Amino acid sequence: MTDRIVSKRLFSIRYKTSFLENLAKKRSILYRDITLSGDLIIIACVSIHGYISVISQYGKELYRIGTGSVRSPYGLCASFDFIYVTDIYFHTLGKYSLNGRLIARIGKQGGNNGEFDLPYGLTVDNTGNILYVTDNRNHRIQVFTSDLEFITSFGTNIFNRVSDVKSCVDGSIVVLDNSGRRLHKLSPDFYQVRTVHTHIPPVNLITLYYPLFFCVDTSDNIFISDRYSFCIQVFDSNLVHLSSFIGNVLSDKMKLDPKGIVCDDNGVIMCLSDSGPFIRIFKAS
Template sequence: MAEAINIETERVKTRIDYTSKIKPLVCATKRGEGNDEFYCPLAITIDKMTGDIHITDCHNHCVKVFDSTAMYMFKFGDSNGEGKTFYPRSLVICRRRILITHNHGILNYSLDGKFISRIGKQGKGKLEFNCPWGIAINESNDDIFICDFDNNRFQIYSKEFQFKSQFGSFKYPHDVELSHEYIYVSDKSNPCIHLFNHNNILLKSVISLGQGNQVINPLSFFIDNSNNILITDYNSNSLSIFNLQFQSIHYIPVSEHPTAVTVDNHDRVIVVCYHTMNCLQIF
């Protein structure tokens, strides 16, 4: 039986004025294989110390790094060998390294693009994955949370990649975000968002039905510093913002098929989009 959710333990307020974010300040759009071009950008994360933007460029098999003004800096991902980056999906920064989900494992790189190690292999056991996707870090202890997409489960590892636990009775967990109290997991098969506590107990499932007040296809999401939930709606080409009770705050029209969203230290909303646009937008 699901536990009651004690909303009072979380900060519930709207600090960022999302209603002011009408048109993008920056829109970098070009499909291709060049340095400042994309072919299926899937995920995005911000280096909080520098403001640099890291994006997985899936079909170009690399991670591309841009500065805070969206100017290209460099890319990384070996074309062969142990560090080969094969269809990178999601990424997260932890202790000045970057962890990338790809193929059937996790790649560990330094932030300047140097390969460190490869973790995991294909399978259903511990340190085994079948198309890992979303990845997040628990900032209190550096535990690593991974959506094991085709194994229909969720795995948790220590910062040294020692197995801790797994859970889930859903199909195709796609993205994960953490707040102080909760674990949010998007379920691509339903589609919906599941809310767990840190004892891995399911508290609530939010079924997504329509545009505006609710979203159609919650592909990925981000929790801002005020615990508002930003969700990319892949089908309706919009970004929906909810408070912790999943009440609608606002939604922002974006380019075609948004795949990922984040918020930087200057409260700018940063979105990447797939399909014909293949772009990076900053609001």
């Protein structure tokens, strides 16, 4: 079922703090996705070469993963002391231990099972045993075991340049396609439950201009980083719009240019930004 977007505006996000103000000023770094593993913050970074930066909860870089084995890391997720990362240069999916050891890597550019054409966002299910990986230019989601063994794929006739995917607490799957600017909800067995278009003016008051990443909290609320509108859009589990948070919270220098986004179990939201400070921290309420 495809619907126009509905807005309730019953949700608020409060700016808390930020860090990494100085880290990217020292060198040219492009930040992409962000995930959490316990108290560790894990970020996909691209400079001359790609790497995965592991940062303390206080904003100090502790060590790096993937130097020499990733070229252009994009999507990240963490589960059971493992980190999964997509690489859009090599069109691969990699699995690392939290201490940096490369355990497995699969993929090449193509359209067959286990091949990718721009693998973007990814996620694990609630068990940590199933991995969903976006395959952007093949317009599909590929499903793997946690050991990177191919299971199935879905969505070829539904999605348009899928950019991110998340597994919800209730087992459903939420998918974002940025070219279609649509948000999809699917059942655990991949049947389409609902789709909302977010770019049908003037019918829709809410428009997603360039959504690439999103996260889901413990109540299955959805937080989308919408880069070109400089804001975070919030939807509930039924894809009803709740709120928009505009990122220019303090001044033009604090303008939010959102990229990867993640939320913890306490409602704390971390969003990467291409304009410093480079990690913004918010509290949902």
